[in-house]
Amino acid sequence: MEIIELPIEALKEAVWNVNQVDEAMMQRLRVSIGKYGLVQNLVVRQIANDYEVLSGNHRLRLLHELLIKKVPCVVVDVDDAHARLLAQALNHVHGDDDLGLRAELIREVMQVLPEEEVLAVLPDTMDGLKGMANLGQETMTGYLQNWEKARAARLRNLLFKLTSDQLQTVEAAVAQILPQARLQQGINPNARGTALYLICKSFVDKENKHDH
Amino acid sequence: MTGAGGVMGSTIPSQGSRAGSNPSTALHDLHLVPISRVDAKTLIVRNHYAHSLPGGTKMSFGTVLNNRLLGVMTFGVGPFYGYKLVNHATPDDVVTLTRLWLSDELPKNCESKVLGIALRSLKRDTSLKFVLAYSDPAVGHLGIIYQATNWHYTGLSSAVPLYDIGDGTLHHSRSLAQQLGSHSIRYLTLQGINAKAVPQSAKHRYIYFLDDSWQSRLAVPVLPYPKKEREINGNN
Numbered sequence: 415m416e417i418i419e420l421p422i423e424a425l426k427e428a429v430w431n432v433n434q435v436d437e438a439m440m441q442r443l444r445v446s447i448g449k450y451g452l453v454q455n456l457v458v459r460q461i462a463n464d465y466e467v468l469s470g471n472h473r474l475r476l477l478h479e480l481l482i483k484k485v486p487c488v489v490v491d492v493d494d495a496h497a498r499l500l501a502q503a504l505n506h507v508h509g510d511d512d513l514g515l516r517a518e519l520i521r522e523v524m525q526v527l528p529e530e531e532v533l534a535v536l537p538d539t540m541d542g543l544k545g546m547a548n549l550g551q552e553t554m555t556g557y558l559q560n561w562e563k564a565r566a567a568r569l570r571n572l573l574f575k576l577t578s579d580q581l582q583t584v585e586a587a588v589a590q591i592l593p594q595a596r597l598q599q600g601i602n603p604n605a606r607g608t609a610l611y612l613i614c615k616s617f618v619d620k621e622n623k624h625d626h
Numbered sequence: 627m628t629g630a631g632g633v634m635g636s637t638i639p640s641q642g643s644r645a646g647s648n649p650s651t652a653l654h655d656l657h658l659v660p661i662s663r664v665d666a667k668t669l670i671v672r673n674h675y676a677h678s679l680p681g682g683t684k685m686s687f688g689t690v691l692n693n694r695l696l697g698v699m700t701f702g703v704g705p706f707y708g709y710k711l712v713n714h715a716t717p718d719d720v721v722t723l724t725r726l727w728l729s730d731e732l733p734k735n736c737e738s739k740v741l742g743i744a745l746r747s748l749k750r751d752t753s754l755k756f757v758l759a760y761s762d763p764a765v766g767h768l769g770i771i772y773q774a775t776n777w778h779y780t781g782l783s784s785a786v787p788l789y790d791i792g793d794g795t796l797h798h799s800r801s802l803a804q805q806l807g808s809h810s811i812r813y814l815t816l817q818g819i820n821a822k823a824v825p826q827s828a829k830h831r832y833i834y835f836l837d838d839s840w841q842s843r844l845a846v847p848v849l850p851y852p853k854k855e856r857e858i859n860g861n862n
Contacts, residue, residue, distance in 0.1 A: 512695055515694055542664070549659070550661075554743075555747070565718070
């Protein structure tokens, strides 16, 4: 394996590269290279007087942006099929983080570095990062007690299946009683739910009165 | 491993291959932590034989050993009428163990330890009355973990069909009802949708009472645990 510094003009993106990144991910890569430099060599193969990039096509674009003149590259001697296969292997053969260990690592990092700095480099969302940092920090008892409280407070859903015609009638009835429902909501923050309750209550009261 | 609700664990045959240099120490250090549904889904999709997390997940727990997250257990709504197995129960009284995956890196016998921790927590910290779990005989699962942890076996559940509406995916009745408003074949046919019910295999159904005083409300008979065929036929 040969590692050499090549002039950037000699490096060409592989036209067959299937790996795509959006601008948000490019920005993270930009920040990472700006912060740490080019810490991974590009992998290339020679074609005539140029070099085709098998791994590092996105980094190459950023190196152009940064006006870098010489790029450290690993040069491999492979045919077309193996060039494509190696590129796929470099992109896809990797391990998966153990989430417990990652959580511990993220916590360590976030104790030292501000969230913004971490988010500028990693492809996580703020919520995702905080969730990861909190993994394993909550006790079963605390979690289940909160779950119980949330369950008790939960407003209940009733799902009705209606045809369009039936729905029109129900909506008209709900709309008619809605002003009254808004005044009588009590602890239910949902006025339409209260409206439906008032319609049903009125029906039940009438039926009971009729029975007596 | 073991699981429920179409659930089953992913690798019953690999139980014997579990590692762990000092199993008793490892089991002592094993504990459960609440994890997000997103993290649970990541691990289930990656590792569980079903490669999917059913809708209606209510709680997700991770199995931790030496700071590593080596297992996942999820509880959810399960079958719509599951609560009717117990007289005077409501849907709020029950959860269904919907997925259980434990890494082969964990020592042997940790399934019962992990399940025991979860059930004790549910018993202590919630007002839930019972838990349901299902094992799919179609993939060779009998529910050995539930037998080992003293659940009641209530026979094979009536199999709920999945629905084929010609889009290349088999839909659960609940998701179809959510998507189209109904899973009635008659209704869908009237709407010009070529819907077919695809029969599914019945599953072994187990029930575990978190509140012992509810045991007498069980509305179905408790049956002997199902065994492997060779156990029934003797040791040959």
